[in-house]
Amino acid sequence: MRAHRGVRDHVVMLVGGVGGAKLAVGLADLLPPEALTIIVNTGDDFEHLGLHISPDLDTVMYSLAGLANPVTGWGVADDTFRAMDMVKRCNGPGWFQLGDLDLGTNLMRTMMLRKGLTLTQVTQHLCACLGVRHPLLPMCNDMVQTWLDTDQGTLAFQEYFVRERWQPVVKQVRFVGADKAQLSPEVAAALEGATLILFGPSNPFLSIDPILAVTGIYERILTSSAVRIAVSPIVGGRAIKGPAAKLMAELGLDVSPRGIAEHYRELLDGLVLDVVDQDWCGEIEQLGIQPVALHTLMNTLSDKVRLAEATLAWAEEILP
Amino acid sequence: MRAHRGVRDHVVMLVGGVGGAKLAVGLADLLPPEALTIIVNTGDDFEHLGLHISPDLDTVMYSLAGLANPVTGWGVADDTFRAMDMVKRCNGPGWFQLGDLDLGTNLMRTMMLRKGLTLTQVTQHLCACLGVRHPLLPMCNDMVQTWLDTDQGTLAFQEYFVRERWQPVVKQVRFVGADKAQLSPEVAAALEGATLILFGPSNPFLSIDPILAVTGIYERILTSSAVRIAVSPIVGGRAIKGPAAKLMAELGLDVSPRGIAEHYRELLDGLVLDVVDQDWCGEIEQLGIQPVALHTLMNTLSDKVRLAEATLAWAEEILP
Numbered sequence: 001m002r003a004h005r006g007v008r009d010h011v012v013m014l015v016g017g018v019g020g021a022k023l024a025v026g027l028a029d030l031l032p033p034e035a036l037t038i039i040v041n042t043g044d045d046f047e048h049l050g051l052h053i054s055p056d057l058d059t060v061m062y063s064l065a066g067l068a069n070p071v072t073g074w075g076v077a078d079d080t081f082r083a084m085d086m087v088k089r090c091n092g093p094g095w096f097q098l099g100d101l102d103l104g105t106n107l108m109r110t111m112m113l114r115k116g117l118t119l120t121q122v123t124q125h126l127c128a129c130l131g132v133r134h135p136l137l138p139m140c141n142d143m144v145q146t147w148l149d150t151d152q153g154t155l156a157f158q159e160y161f162v163r164e165r166w167q168p169v170v171k172q173v174r175f176v177g178a179d180k181a182q183l184s185p186e187v188a189a190a191l192e193g194a195t196l197i198l199f200g201p202s203n204p205f206l207s208i209d210p211i212l213a214v215t216g217i218y219e220r221i222l223t224s225s226a227v228r229i230a231v232s233p234i235v236g237g238r239a240i241k242g243p244a245a246k247l248m249a250e251l252g253l254d255v256s257p258r259g260i261a262e263h264y265r266e267l268l269d270g271l272v273l274d275v276v277d278q279d280w281c282g283e284i285e286q287l288g289i290q291p292v293a294l295h296t297l298m299n300t301l302s303d304k305v306r307l308a309e310a311t312l313a314w315a316e317e318i319l320p
Numbered sequence: 321m322r323a324h325r326g327v328r329d330h331v332v333m334l335v336g337g338v339g340g341a342k343l344a345v346g347l348a349d350l351l352p353p354e355a356l357t358i359i360v361n362t363g364d365d366f367e368h369l370g371l372h373i374s375p376d377l378d379t380v381m382y383s384l385a386g387l388a389n390p391v392t393g394w395g396v397a398d399d400t401f402r403a404m405d406m407v408k409r410c411n412g413p414g415w416f417q418l419g420d421l422d423l424g425t426n427l428m429r430t431m432m433l434r435k436g437l438t439l440t441q442v443t444q445h446l447c448a449c450l451g452v453r454h455p456l457l458p459m460c461n462d463m464v465q466t467w468l469d470t471d472q473g474t475l476a477f478q479e480y481f482v483r484e485r486w487q488p489v490v491k492q493v494r495f496v497g498a499d500k501a502q503l504s505p506e507v508a509a510a511l512e513g514a515t516l517i518l519f520g521p522s523n524p525f526l527s528i529d530p531i532l533a534v535t536g537i538y539e540r541i542l543t544s545s546a547v548r549i550a551v552s553p554i555v556g557g558r559a560i561k562g563p564a565a566k567l568m569a570e571l572g573l574d575v576s577p578r579g580i581a582e583h584y585r586e587l588l589d590g591l592v593l594d595v596v597d598q599d600w601c602g603e604i605e606q607l608g609i610q611p612v613a614l615h616t617l618m619n620t621l622s623d624k625v626r627l628a629e630a631t632l633a634w635a636e637e638i639l640p
Binding site for chain 2: 080089100102105110
């Protein structure tokens with residue numbers, strides 16, 4: 001086994017919401033700000049109550065700021081919902097909950113975007129104010145919207161995810177605007193300098209694919225000299241959280257680490273799967289991807305740091 | 321003295337914020353919804369944090385809904401300021417306070433305006449949801465902005481009023497956009513059917529003049545067959561609240577009921593002044609305006625109802 005110290009020099013992580021945010025917290029605990037860049041899905045972004053809502057950016061930002069709500073997975077801990085109470089009293093849409101503190105964040109984001117700042121610049125500002133030291137980058141500055149063709153018609157992401165509680169059967173996922181979205185200079189620079197590219201334990205279809213759909217990102221990862229590793233969000237045939245398993249089944253993939261490996265295919269050098277799934281290691285290897293079985297459940301901060309450290313250490317070993 | 325029962329048939333009130341709102345509450349207690357229309361200044365409206373804020377509309381609406389904050393005079397009673405805390409933490413503008421419940425109202429207003437509803441329609445909707453039964457009309461549906469030329473340069477209304485706490489010396493007040501603002505059908509209909517037009521005890525320059533500046537309103541009041549009465553906001557040489565007295569002095573008017581009478585001149589049949597100012601009655605009469613001295617301070621609900629009743633009763637006597 002070869003040790004390659006350089007792997008830790010610049011880790012670039014691709015993440016969606018809760019699962020990815022947990023691993024990001026672990027990595028941020030181990031790596032200095034200049035050695036970790038987190039690229040976040042914004043395919044879930046939408047306009048609601050006149051505000052630009054970026055659910056995944058905020059989940060990761062609040063997680064890194066130590067403000068995240070540990071119970072819901074979204075929003076700010078101990079937030080109140082007074083503005084939303086008034087919105088509902090005025091017959092406004094109540095299906096998407098925004099806490100009062102969270103609303104402050106979204107008011108700021110929306111106002112700064114209207115002033116002409118990019119989403120990258122706005123995110124940088126908000127992170128600085130909340131004490132987040134590691135760079136958090138939206139996957140792009142353009143609006144890309146995840147749409148789902150389902151047995152109940154075409155739904156925008158939040159309609160599917162929040163309003164319909166991901167119950168409709170999905171036939172196809174589309175990222176409207178991705179082909180016209182420009183690669184941001186910040187994402188380009190991060191990928192350019194990456195020594196390790198890590199696909200977080202996020203939903204491949206709804207969290208990672210939108211990132212890969214942005215013009216230029218897939219190609220840059222494909223041709224990168226970095227070690228490229230995914231952490232499986234599927235454990236024991238189930239998703240830790242959310243619709244990943246249901247979607248994989250509906251779209252004809254094995255609900256297993258092999259399904260994950262097949263989905264990312266040529267982009268991966270290695271796959272971290274859970275110890276309960278270690279029997280899958282042989283099949284992963286046959287796909288030309290190196291597997292490792294680790295404890296991937298992250299409840300406490302030390303779980304997050306331990307998985308991050310184990311993943312980094314393993315990445316140092318598998319440099320192709 | 322002649323009694324004219326018709327005066328109570330359709331009272332149209334012109335008001336700004338706190339003072340006018342108090343008398344509106346008194347009138348609303350006495351008159352059924354079809355007999356009272358309240359036309360509210362929107363010259364203070366501005367865009368803040370990306371929201372369309374209508375301070376006077378909200379003050380009157382919350383007052384009539386029984387939700388107003390009795391201490392501050394603006395906003396909702398017992399409101400919290402969590403969203404604003406986050407805005408400030410993110411280096412956003414903190415000089416204009418918006419409570420969380422209040423924010424809900426403003427999110428709804430802004431969203432509905434963006435959908436293409438008029439401010440009149442939005443106000444009607446919000447009032448219905450908050451249980452306000454008497455029609456509240458913005459002075460127009462177009463954006464009219466009160467600007468003040470001061471010794472510290474030209475200031476937008478809220479900059480002058482809230483940020484600078486009305487300390488700059490005012491040289492001139494302008495209502496930008498008023499000449500292009502269309503008379504709304506609702507305001508036109510209310511004035512057309514008015515049997516009593518009441519100028520609330522509001523700031524003549526900053527609350528009533530913007531309403532009178534909207535194309536068509538001044539002329540309609542001037543030629544109306546309704547009894548036209550103002551309630552003086554100046555008591556004992558002072559304004560009950562806010563900069564009315566300071567402004568009158570700066571703009572060269574007597575800080576007295578006579579100054580008020582001179583300001584409205586030809587629009588008035590009568591002026592309600594406070595009992596402490598009854599010595600001014602003779603001078604008012606010389607201006608061709610009938611005076612009456614009443615207790616105009618309104619602290620309790622019964623103060624408000626009593627002044628409203630006394631004003632209505634007197635209006636029935638002075639029909640020209």
